[in-house]
Amino acid sequence: MRTFFKPGWLPVALLVLLILFFWKVELATLAAGVALFIMGMRHLEDGFRAFTGGALERWLSRSTDRLWKSLAFGFTSTALVQSSSLVTLLSIAFLSAGLISLMAGIGIVFGSNLGTTTGAWLIALVGLKVDLASVAMPLLVFGVMLGRRAEAHWKGIGQVLLGIGLLFFGIDLMKAGFASFEGALNLDTYAFSGWLGVIVYLVLGLLATVLMQSSHATLMITLAALASGQLAYDNALAMAIGANLGTTVTALIGALGSNNAGRRLAAAHIMFNGVTAAVALLILPLLARSVDSMAYVLGIADDAYTLKLALFHTLFNLLGLVLMLPFVPLMIKVLMRWFPEAIPVGSTEIKPLVLSEQPRARAQYLNDSALLHADTALKVLDQELLHLAALTRQVIAAATYLPPAVLLGMPRRQLHEAVRAPVAATQRENADVLYERHIKGVYSDIVDFISRMDISLLPEQQQVLMEHNLAGRDLVEAVKAAKHLQKNLRKQLDDAPPAVRVSYEVLREQCGLALLALGRLEDIQGDAAAQAELFYEYEKQGKLFSAEFQKGVQLQLRNRDLDGWQATSLLNDMHYLMDIRRHLAMAHAVLAARGEVVEQVVAPYEPEPAEVEQPRKRERPTRTKPLARKNRKGGRERIEPSINLP
Secondary structure (H helix, E strand, C coil), X not given: CCCCCCCCCHHHHHHHHHHHHHHCHHHHHHHHHHHHHHHHHHHHHHHHHHHXXXXXXXXXXXXXXXXXXXXXXXXXXXXXXXXXXXXXXXXXXXXXXXXCCHHHHHHHHHHHHHHCHHHHHHHHHHXXXXXXXXXXHHHHHHHHHHHCCCCHHHHHHHHHHHHHHHHHHHHHHHHHHHHHCCCCCCHHHHCCCHHHHHHHHHHHHHHHHHHHCCHHHHHHHHHHHHHCCCXXXXXXXXHHHHHHHHHHHHHHHHHHCCCHHHHHHHHHHHHHHHHHHHHHHHCHHHHHHXXXXXXXXXXXXXXXXXXXXXXXXXXXXXXXXXXXXXXHHHHHHHHHHHCCCCCCCCCCCCCCCCHHHCCCCCCCCCCHHHHHCHHHXXXXXXHHHHHHHHHHHHHHHHHCXXXXXXXXXXXXXXXXXXXCCCCCHHHCCCHHHHHHHHHHHHHHHHHHXXXXXXXXXXXXXXXXXXXHHHHHHHHHHHHHHHHHHHHHHHHCCCCCCHHHHHHHHHHHHHHXXXXXXXXXXXXXXXXXXXXXXXXXXXXXXXXXXXXXXXXXXXXXXXXXXXXXXXXXXHHHHHHHHHHHHHHHHHHHHHHHCCCCCCCCECCCCXXXXXXXXXXXCCCCCCXXXXXXXXXXXXXXXXXXXXXXXX
């Protein structure tokens, strides 16, 4: 659909529609009804998300631990929002973000297919027998009035009412459009019998769903045409199958912008709808007779074709569930083989190649499908920042000529000996090259992803997004500080006076100790007290080191072991090291919170009065609130006094 309506095709499509509208006013009425119906669905989706305050996303992640729960969730959510496309795309987004399992996603998609039958029953029972325009008008008025309110809750309710009103008004226009064809254009003359009719109307139903991106809209058109006598009952059955098959295109579009996890679910959806449609076509005469028998038992008249179509739609979707549910475990195995698992989140595996010779790094977890909802967008953003943090630690270790084993938790004694050993030529990598190759690409992808997050965010989600944005910036600033540190460090590795060389060895060792400390965060994930203690010790050790290093430089300066030029260079490079420590700590404090709001971060480095040089200007002010995190009971517990976070 998006490809068809590119700028080159759009004027042609509009001109053709304009000619058709002037040729037959009935077509304009019908098209307006379809347009209002689709617009109503969009308003209903947006309003439901705003009205529930993100509850749909939270229910999805919490209510899918069993297959039957996933089926129930898919059925219920589709019945509420009347959009299987929304629920399918939502499931793909949550699965790609790692918030639900593949089993849960398959259950949701299967249940969603059954949930589409509720719309057909609603219209067949009520919508085609009641003057929906009279019901729609007050809903439209109330929806517009409430939708202009600033409060998200009332605005969401207004969007829901406006969506329902547009749905009702669109259905009424579709009824009027088909009814006006009588005498002007009898579509019944275009009916086909036998398998030719089945194939033709199957394709029509599929194309209509692809163009409108809504099987509900196709079913409403089918029901309206059937009720007005413009469509034969047998052809309507085939069109309903085509509408169901057309929903796979929506899943396919969603999978194109997703990762392998999302593609697995899209493939499962295609398999389910494809198998269901194939079986329904093979036994279509038997299904039609079964519908007649069930209609007789339920007291449905022989000529109540709209009700019988709703019954048929329900029956063949139930048939699909019965056929496919026993094969879900086998389906999961096949899909996992087709779309293998990606690299684990936050992996810090050290590859054997020299870092500068490794492939250029780009974002691994960001995908377009995650932009559909706030929770999924924030989740993949958190995953990508973990990836960037792992790369940052590798680049800083390489920039300060530390052994790769420092990222794997090497003993402190071994680190002490390593920084005093000669640095091999293969270990002397250029920090500028490493930044361009492994940091800039990933960070630019993160910035681009955040710029495209035009979804509604709750206040706490906005705070988390702001903290994550600052965390990415802190990681980049840490690498830039390492680049500055390396400029002098590179010059002092071999021919520097002993006092200078030893001082730079101390700076490198302190950088390694910072990386070792932050590397332990993953081992204590979820333990807030242990994390607070780690950050507290991290900050205390940094302050102690800063004070002792400055005193040592001043003493060496008085003893003439250093001259003024060397002393100022060492103090400048100590500043860069403290910048590395501070930015790394601020970023890792946000990532350790795993989506919780971080209210205080590491205090900017404040030099002691005895320092030779004045500190550089800080880039952003600090807050003084204590670091806090929600406890299990929903309250907040104070963590004292961790790092001053920004």
